[in-house]
Amino acid sequence: MSFNVVFLLYLAVFFVILFYGGWMTRKWVNSANDYLLGGREVGMLINVFGVAAIGFAGTIITLGPGLAITSGFWGSFGFGIAYLFGGLALYGIVLAPYIRRCGAQTLPEWLAMRFDSRTRVLVTIASILGLIGIMANNVVSMAIVVNGFTGWSLVWTLSAIFLLFLLFTYAGGFWAITLTDFVQMCIGLIALPLMFLGLLSRFGGFDFISSQWPGPSGHWTHGITGGQLPIFSLQYPSLLTFVILFGCFLVWGNNYYWLRVSSTRSEKVAKHSFIYAAVLLALVPYLILVVTGLYAGAAFPDTFEPKGNVSPMAAFGVVLKALPVSVTAFALIGALAASISTSTTALIGASSTAVRDLYQRYIRPNATPRELTMPSKVITICLGLLVWVLCFYPGGPLYLFAFATAWLGPPSVLVMLGIWWRRTTKQGAFIGALAGIGVTGLFTLLELMKVFVIGTYTHVGVVGLVVTLVCTVIVSLMTQPQYYGDKNWKLEGQADSNSLSVSMEEQVVLQLMYAGYNTMAEITDMLGEDSTVSNRLVESLDQKRLIFRESYTGPGFYTFRLAEEATRLMDESVSVIHADKGMVSREDLVILQKVGEGSSQLNAHIRQHELDSLKVSVIVAKLIRQGYLEESGLWRRKMAITTDGRQILTAHAALLQEKGA
Numbered sequence: 001m002s003f004n005v006v007f008l009l010y011l012a013v014f015f016v017i018l019f020y021g022g023w024m025t026r027k028w029v030n031s032a033n034d035y036l037l038g039g040r041e042v043g044m045l046i047n048v049f050g051v052a053a054i055g056f057a058g059t060i061i062t063l064g065p066g067l068a069i070t071s072g073f074w075g076s077f078g079f080g081i082a083y084l085f086g087g088l089a090l091y092g093i094v095l096a097p098y099i100r101r102c103g104a105q106t107l108p109e110w111l112a113m114r115f116d117s118r119t120r121v122l123v124t125i126a127s128i129l130g131l132i133g134i135m136a137n138n139v140v141s142m143a144i145v146v147n148g149f150t151g152w153s154l155v156w157t158l159s160a161i162f163l164l165f166l167l168f169t170y171a172g173g174f175w176a177i178t179l180t181d182f183v184q185m186c187i188g189l190i191a192l193p194l195m196f197l198g199l200l201s202r203f204g205g206f207d208f209i210s211s212q213w214p215g216p217s218g219h220w221t222h223g224i225t226g227g228q229l230p231i232f233s234l235q236y237p238s239l240l241t242f243v244i245l246f247g248c249f250l251v252w253g254n255n256y257y258w259l260r261v262s263s264t265r266s267e268k269v270a271k272h273s274f275i276y277a278a279v280l281l282a283l284v285p286y287l288i289l290v291v292t293g294l295y296a297g298a299a300f301p302d303t304f305e306p307k308g309n310v311s312p313m314a315a316f317g318v319v320l321k322a323l324p325v326s327v328t329a330f331a332l333i334g335a336l337a338a339s340i341s342t343s344t345t346a347l348i349g350a351s352s353t354a355v356r357d358l359y360q361r362y363i364r365p366n367a368t369p370r371e372l373t374m375p376s377k378v379i380t381i382c383l384g385l386l387v388w389v390l391c392f393y394p395g396g397p398l399y400l401f402a403f404a405t406a407w408l409g410p411p412s413v414l415v416m417l418g419i420w421w422r423r424t425t426k427q428g429a430f431i432g433a434l435a436g437i438g439v440t441g442l443f444t445l446l447e448l449m450k451v452f453v454i455g456t457y458t459h460v461g462v463v464g465l466v467v468t469l470v471c472t473v474i475v476s477l478m479t480q481p482q483y484y485g486d487k488n489w490k491l492e493g494q495a496d497s498n499s500l501s502v503s504m505e506e507q508v509v510l511q512l513m514y515a516g517y518n519t520m521a522e523i524t525d526m527l528g529e530d531s532t533v534s535n536r537l538v539e540s541l542d543q544k545r546l547i548f549r550e551s552y553t554g555p556g557f558y559t560f561r562l563a564e565e566a567t568r569l570m571d572e573s574v575s576v577i578h579a580d581k582g583m584v585s586r587e588d589l590v591i592l593q594k595v596g597e598g599s600s601q602l603n604a605h606i607r608q609h610e611l612d613s614l615k616v617s618v619i620v621a622k623l624i625r626q627g628y629l630e631e632s633g634l635w636r637r638k639m640a641i642t643t644d645g646r647q648i649l650t651a652h653a654a655l656l657q658e659k660g661a
Contacts, residue, residue, distance in 0.1 A: 003325045003328060003329060006325050006326060006329040007328075007329040007332060007333070009329075010329050010330060010333045011333060011336075014187075014333055014336070014337065017183055018180060018183070018340075024179075039613035039614060039616075039617055039636075040262065040263055040264065040265065040525070040613075040614055040617045040618075041263075041265060041613075041617060041636050041637045042178060042260075042263045042264050042265060042269070043264075043265055043269060043633065043634065043635075043637070044269045044272065044273055045634065046178060046181075046182060046634065046635065047260060047263070047264055047269055047270070047273035047277075048273045048276045048277050048280065049181055049182045049185040049186075049277075050177075050178055050181040050182070050260055050273075050345075051088065051257075051260055051273055051274055051277035052181075052185055052277040052280050052281050052285075053180075053181035053182075053184050053185050053338070053341045053342065053345070054181075054256065054257070054260075054341070054342050054345050055083065055084065055088065055277065055278075055281045055285070055286075056184070056185065056188050056281060056285040056338050056341075056342075057338050057339065057341070057342035059134075059137055059342070060080075060285065060286065060289060060338075061289060061316050061335045061338055061339070062313040062314070062316065063076075063079060063313065064076055064079070064080070064285075064286060064289030064290050064292070064293060064316075065289055065290070065292045065293030065296055065312075065313075065315035065316045065319070066293065066311070066312040066313035066314075066315055067079055067229070067237075067290075067293065067312075068219075068223075068290050068291075068292075068293025068294050068296075068297065068315075069223055069224055069293050069296060069297040069304055069312040069315055070223040070224075070225075070227050070312050071222070071223045071227055071228060071229040071237075072215075072217075072218070072219050072220055072221045072222045072223055072228065072229075072294075073219055073220045073221070073290055073291075073294060074220055074221055074229070075221070075222075075223065075227075075228065075229030076290045076293060077286065077287070077290050078229055078239045078242060079237075079242050079246065080281070080282060080286040080287075080290070081282075082239065082242035082243040082246050082247045083242070083246040083247055083250065083251070084278040084281055084282050084286065085247075085278055085282075086243050086246075086247030086248070087246060087247040087248070087250060087251035087252070088251060088274050088275075088277055088278040088281075089274065089275050089278040089279075090247075091251050091252060091257060091274050092270070092271050092272065092273070092274025092275045092278075093271065093274075093275065095252065095261075095415070095419070096261045096267070096270040096271045096274055097267050097270070097271055097554075097555040098419055098554055098555045098557070098558070099258060099261040099262065099270070100261050100262070100264065100266075100267040100270045100271075100521060100555075101267065101519040101520060101521050101555050101558040101559060102520050102521060102531070102557075102558045103519070103520040103521035103522075103523065103524035103525065103531045103534065103558070104258075104262070104524075104531045105259070105262050105352065105356055105531070106255055106258060106259070106262075106352055106353050106356045106357055107123065107127065107253070107254075107255045107258045107353075107411055107415070108120045108121075108123045108124040108127060108255070108353055108356075108357040108411075109356055109357055109530065109531055109532070110258075110415075110418075110531070111123050111411070111414060111418070111429070112357075112531075112532045113531050113532055113535040114418045114424075114429075115414075115418070115424075115425075115426045115429040115430065116426045116429075116430065117361075117532075118430050119414070119426070119429045119430045119433055120357055120361075121357070121358070122430070122433050122434060122437060123410065123411045123414070123433055123437075124353050124354070124357040124358055125437075126407045126408070126410060126411065126433075126437045126440075127253075127254075127255050127349075127350070127353050127407070127408065127411060128350050128353055128354060128383065129407045130253075130254070130406075130407035130408040131254070131255065131256065131346045131347075131349050131350035131353070132346070132350055132383060132386050133407065134250075134342075134346040135343045135346040135347055135350070135384075139339065139343055174259070174263065174348055176344075177341070177344045177345055177348055178635075179635075180337070180340060180341045180344060181341050181345070183337065184334075184337035184338055184340070184341040187330075187333060187334045187337050188284075188285055188334045188337065188338060189284055190330075190334075191330045191331045191333070191334035192284060192285055192288045192289070192331070192334065193284070193288065194327050194330065194331070195288070195292070195320075195323065195327055195331040196288050196291065196292075198323040198324060198327045199291070199292065199295050199319070199323070202322050202323060203295055203298075203299055203322075208295075208298060208299075209294045209295060209298045212298035212299065212301075213294075213297065213298050214297070214298070214301040215227075215297075219294050219297070219298070223297070224297045224301050224304065225306065225307075234457070234458035234459070234462055235455070235456075235457070235458055235459065236455065236458075236459035236461075241458075241459050241461070241462065244409075244459075244461060244462060244465060245406070245409075245459065245461050248409070248412050248465075249406065249408045249409045249412050249461060249465075250408060251412075252411075252412035252415055252416065253408035253409060253410070253411035253412030253413075253415060254349070254408050254412075255349040255350070255352065255353050256345045256346055256348065256349025258349075259348070259349055259352060260273075260274075261274075265617075265621065265631070265637060266621065267555075289316070292315070292316060292319055293312075293315050293316075295319055296315040296316075296318055296319040297315070299319070299322065300318060300319070303318060304318075316335065317332075320332065347380060347383065347384055348380070350383050351376060351379050351380040351383055352376075354379050354383060355372060355375060355376045355379055356530075359372075359375055359379060360372060360530075361530075406440050406444070406459070406460050406461035406464060407437070407440060409436060409440065409461050409464040409465050409468065410432065410433045410436035410437050410440070410464060410468040411433070413432065413436065413465060413468040413469050413472065414429050414432065414433060414468070414472065417429075417469075417472055417473075417476075419553060419554065419557075420553050420554070421476075421553075422481070422482075422484055422485045422552045422553060423476055423477070423481050423485045424472065424476050424481070424485070425475070425476040425479045425480065425481045425482070425485070426479075426482070427475050427476070427479040428471070428472045428473070428474075428475035428476030428477075428479060429472060429476075431471050431472070431475045432467075432468045432469070432470075432471040432472025432473075432475065433468065433472075435467050435468065435471040436464045436465070436467045436468030436471070437464070439460075439463055439464055439467045440460055440461070440463070440464040443460045443463060444460055447460070482539075483539075483542075483543055484542070484549075484552060491548055491549060491550075491551070491552065492545075492548050492563075493545045494545060495544060495545040495546060495563060495565040502541070502544070502546070502569065505537055506537050506540060506541055507569070508527070509523055509527075509534070509537045509538065509541060510541065510546065510547070510562065510566055510569060510570065511570065511571065512526050512527075513547065513560055513561070513562050513566075514562060514566075514567070514570045514583060515583045515584070515585040515588070516582050516583040516584070516585075516622055516626075517618065517622065518559060518560050518561060519558055519559050519560070520534060520535065520538065520558035520560075521558070521618075522618050522621075522622070523538070525612075525614040525615055525617065525618045526615055526618055526619075528612050528614070528615060538560065541566075542560075545563055545565070546562070546563050546565060546566040546569075547560045547561065547562055547563060547566060548560065548561055548563060581626040581627060581628065581644070581648075582626055584623075584626070584628075584648065586655060586656075587619065588619055588622065588623060589648070589649065589652060589655065589656055590605070590656065591605075591616065591619045591620065591623070592623055592628055592629065592641065592645055592648070592649060593649055593656060595620075595623075595629060595639045595640070595641050595645075596641040596645065596646065596649065599638075602639075617637075620637065620639060623645070624639070627642060627644050627645075628641065628642055628644055628645035628648060629641060629642060629645055630642055
């Protein structure tokens, strides 16, 4: 059976799975919060595969083998170390707990909480530019791989891949992408080891690489022409620029990694899924793809530039020609899945930013999550069309990827300073972001026009990093910080004489904290407002010393407890005190009762009262934490009431009757 027949059969099965998944998951989308965030229901295994699927992308399928040919094993695997451990693992350890507690659905939304709306808009534009660049890079990377193997038209291959990921994302949003990620990783974790076994069978063990490596030095540290990856060079590529661009910028300043944290069921899932994903990627896809490049360089040294006319970035497609048809076709499907998965993730990251931080804020500020569903889909299509232009960026995937990540540099600097340096001011953040983005845009334009090639000296992203950091720090030191940035402000203090005068909105926030919702994410989702609204109310209560933060920096900044004076303002008629498990509100009891009656009753209650999915998710998460519910479910969360849950329902049956549940 010919390759084309086998490949088309695999492709047909893959397409059927994708579109069935898109059709199935569209039923899970009842509002923009489901379409863009999955209702905060994503569990551990699914998020591990989701994060890993972003890393196992069309980019690494080209760069992994390609860098092995040009720079040897450590030159290529150094890229993986910079991204996986300098990026993903550190993100999970350092940033994920903070992000999950802060409640902001997007990175720019958090910037408005921490700084102001000017910074939010500026970073939104930069984020969209970076994300559509990443989308274009993945489409181009996959098209080059397919072109290198099949010889098909590059333009038509680009068109087909582009259309596929655009339609699929439109259908099911975040849930459809999550399904794609899971399928892609399942395919990749089978296809790549099979391909590796095929390489061993075809060429022999690692002795073949050592004996056939054409370079003047060994394959561990040098490429086929003797090239070596610099360590501390400010010119791209080098290990230092890899850390800056693909560890710091690509991950820390990227909205779709922020979404991967925001969509999880809990802080534990958010943190551990990034760490596990980094380890998984290092042990399977990255290691095998680097070795694939070594086999390609040893077996076909005269094929690749400068000796041949094939780009080293097409090594994956070239080496597949030496393997059996069934293995080749399956590996190519795995590569296609990798490209589509990461492209759709980048697309939903850009869409969520555009919807949440531009459309909803400036065009329809009062729109409900349900009313934002169709605009979210339309914006997704519009942003997808912009990708087409960047697909033809000069220099190919290596430079397109660097261009895209450079725009994410200023946001990554603001994230680190905003979280860990409380002295960072609104003016400092805005001037720093403006200067960093402006310099990045200017030097990118000058380089494209061949007026001044900054790449001769360093990468434009490095310049953006330095400018953003320096300007933010200097301006912050010269301007007045927020109240909590003042060195005289303490975590705890005595309430002033006006503190007992609170607005109705502030009273609601206090009541939520009294009921056990003590993080900004829980308060924001319960209020159903933009996080800037809940942040404003919390800051007011903090300044009145009615609530206290756990700490000035890190996750504790968005974790609160009530002051003694605040407890005297509580209306205990709306809550039930349970000594062992903490506070439970009437609304919590109603949800607990509906879960006990079955999923159909719960869903009917949600539809009848038009409850937002994020609010229900918060209530359920608290009841699980208190031991009244148990959760399961690989995809969407499944709940079962516990013995303690039934006991508290029985103990407060009169309250439920009064509520009319």
